[in-house]
């Protein structure tokens with residue numbers, strides 16, 4: 001061995017390990033993007049199966065979509081999910097679970113961004129401005145962290161056209177102005193299509209079939225066409241649908257009485273209280289259910305469960 005080169009090699013190795021441990025140490029205290037960190041699919045599965053009630057389709061599709069996407073070292077486009085369903089059925093809740101499984105700080109992470117239509121884009125006459133801001137914002141954040149997550153809540157209240165501003169980022173480009181968007185995740189949340197989902201779910205119920213028998217193919221095509229043709233979906237005549245840039249339309253089924261009860265129990269546990277079945281029944285009985293005759297589905301899903309529990 002030549003002493004000089006051995007010395008250089010040792011120096012290089014120690015510099016490298018020094019760097020590695022420094023970056024590890026740094027990431028322990030500050031948040032790091034860690035684009036290459038594999039998704040813990042079993043943790044996500046467990047989270048969805050234990051926490052999300054009555055949504056077999058959403059559980060299945062989200063798990064499949066995310067594991068497939070994150071296991072792919074070279075995705076051709078960012079992952080785009082469009083979540084649809086009645087109020088209080090778990091769309092925001094799932095986004096939170098997904099966010100936490102991708103970036104441990106969840107919605108508080110610097111790499112997870114939530115846009116709420118009525119809050120961030122309230123004025124129709126400012127559409128152009130919002131489009132510019134949105135593009136800048138997304139460009140800036142993806143250049144800081146390729147695996148950024150963007151959640152758009154209340155898509156049905158978004159003025160038509162705004163969302164098309166992000167079309168170039170969702171497309172199959174290797175790079176746009178030197179930035180690759182292919183590892184980013186976009187999640188749209190909307191009540192649009194909730195009526196179509198309810199109708200199908202009710203048809204199954206009336207036919208005496210189990211809700212778990214509903215398959216994605218019973219709903220996804222209706223949903224994408226329905227949303228495209230709905231002026232108040234945020235995706236009305238949107239290029240995102242036209243160009244097939246939305247990877248999955250994910251239906252959230254209306255929740256039944258038994259699911260509301262499960263939500264009450266979960267909330268009690270989360271508060272560290274023992275589950276008291278009398279209170280569970282009382283809270284569930286206070287909720288209102290539709291359709292008028294059968295009264296099967298909760299009007300507000302599980303949405304007001306937490307506040308109602310405060311009264312008991």
Ligand SMILES: Nc1ncnc2c1ncn2[C@@H]1O[C@H](COP(=O)(O)OP(=O)(O)OP(=O)(O)O)[C@@H](O)[C@H]1O
Pocket residue numbers: 051052053054055085086087088089090091092093094189190191255263301302303
């Ligand atoms: N399917 C579900 N399983 C478990 N908990 C649920 C479910 N749906 C709703 N919840 C509970 O109810 C709360 C409100 O639901 P969430 O905000 O996710 O509804 P949403 O579908 O986003 O409604 P909206 O369309 O009105 O925004 C959640 O924080 C969660 O605690």
